[in-house]
Amino acid sequence: MTLATEDEEETPAPRKWRRIAGWTLGVVVGGPLIAFWVSYLVLDVRSPQEVLAGLGKTVALQYSDGSELLKVIPADGDRSFVPYAQVPTKLRDAIIATEDPTFWDNQGFDPTGIGRAFLTGVGGGSGITQQYIKKSTGDEDATLGRKFAELVLATKITQEQSKEQIFESYVNIISFGRGTFGPAAAMNAYFGKKLDNSINWSEAAFLAGMIQSPSVHDPAASGDIHASRRWEYVRDKLVSRGYVRSGEPMAYPGPEVQPPSETRAGRLTYDEFHVKQQVLAELEQDGFPLNRLQQGNMTVETTLDRGMQDAAKKALRDRLAGEPAEFRGALVAVDPMTGAVRAYQGGEQGVRDYASTPHALGSAFQPFTFAAALRGGARPDQPVPAPAKVEFLGETFQYPDVCGARCTLRTALVKHAEGAFAGLAKKLGPDALSDTARQAGIPDAVDGAPTLREKDGYLIGPGIAIGRYPLRPLDVAGAYGTFAADGRRATPHLVAKVRDESGAVVWEHPDTSRPAFGGDDVSRRVAGEVTAALRTGGGPALQTGEAEHGNSPDYQDAWAVGYTPQLATAVWVGSDDERRLKDANGKKLTGDVVPADVWRAFTAAARPR
8 A cells, every 4th residue: 555645635726826826926026026127127327418418498388378478498508517526525515415315325215215105106205316317317206117217227327337426417417496407507506606615514505405496495586584494404414414513603695695697687577587486386396397397398387367467567567656666566366266376476676576475464364363253153243342452472462442332253354453353363362363374275384484383383472363474475365265265275376287298288287176164064154254244345355454563553564465256366565674664655554555556456457358
């Protein structure tokens, strides 16, 4: 008698499952390895010279009707190849400390970002090698396929080139903003100097800080307050990573930064420059930085209406013509239903964009307090106290009684009763006011800086009671637009679509409209009652307002913000710095005079015929 072997004893079914398991393991392990190897052989990275040669393409910006708005034209001499040995050590260290602190030791990619992409299908952060690959290929989509190709190319380039060669390629094709590529062009554009070892740590930190988002971090676009915060971030990285000794003298080099050369050369008017900067900043956030647009020869369709843009420019120019020379103005008009910006005027007086610069809203903040009270159960015509003196969060507010003995929420809003609204702020609490403004559309932060907060970025102080916290006209127009849209909030935006060289749409702004104050019914009720109060007397839904100069009775910012069902418009008038402002007649600047005149002129011209 013979004994059966192990194979003879095993039934066919287990053998089948073992074969399936073996094949599955082979596919799971071997498939990616084969794909990696094939990709390794097929994919390649272009040289920086090839990339630079392909960057000299014009990017067209269009109005919403497809007509030409402006063109982003590469400036002559805005790029020159800088060998690694000629990149100053301080600038090189600042870039590496900020963008990729493990650059000298890593294998060319970020394992955490790759792992996140495989798990979620969304890309993660990238080091210098990965950034170079993205810039050289022009593919910056946050997809699993792109991350896989990036992993292959990062491995390949790290094996084939030295770290010095990789850094040299990277630093020469990245944009530092203002149409520049490479450190030499950047040093000239921002500081008017040649790139050499005379560069100091402050300048190096400034240039390194531009790389992440140049259209946003440029002080000409966002102001020195934002740019200095970005500079401080880079400085802190240099100190924490041992490049700079703690306590070594460094100062934000804002006074040394040159204004953008393209405006000096007359290529764009100032108001066109502001539109271009705002559109490019928005595109960067949506995954379309300038170099990607240039390499793809893409066209950008904006939301701007040609007629409304001209009307906004004329309304501001005509009304400010007879006012003091220090007066500045801005106007933003938004489609309430979609958030599409139809007119965007940041001023004609210089490179500062007043439409995207925060200014104190003053009593034009009152509709948000009114809405907060409605959300808390109040009714528009219920009586409210109008105290002459209010103690709120450690500050004393004193205002004359302009509301009368029968003061209601509605009459307090109509008469700009500061005392009544200070009392409301105390009753409702600062969080309720802040939350309501955010639900209406005021963003949590702008360029990384929290809104509706003290300078520490956390506390809400007494200033929220009187609209002391600065807000951008762009955001204010969008938030008032929520009231115009029956309580549905939509994010303000200037970019509608991006088209490739063939005209095909490669990106389109998503629909962001949604109820602002809870459900549809609650949002509709709150918005409807705010609108009815603003229209008391039969006029338009318009709120004028002023922001005080310090604790004085004089004003430094004046607003007119209002809406029709088709358009929400914010007008700001003020100056470059904090000062008491009087109009051409010697009277205190108030929102119901100069800004209101601009608002009415624009709204009349923009009304559908």
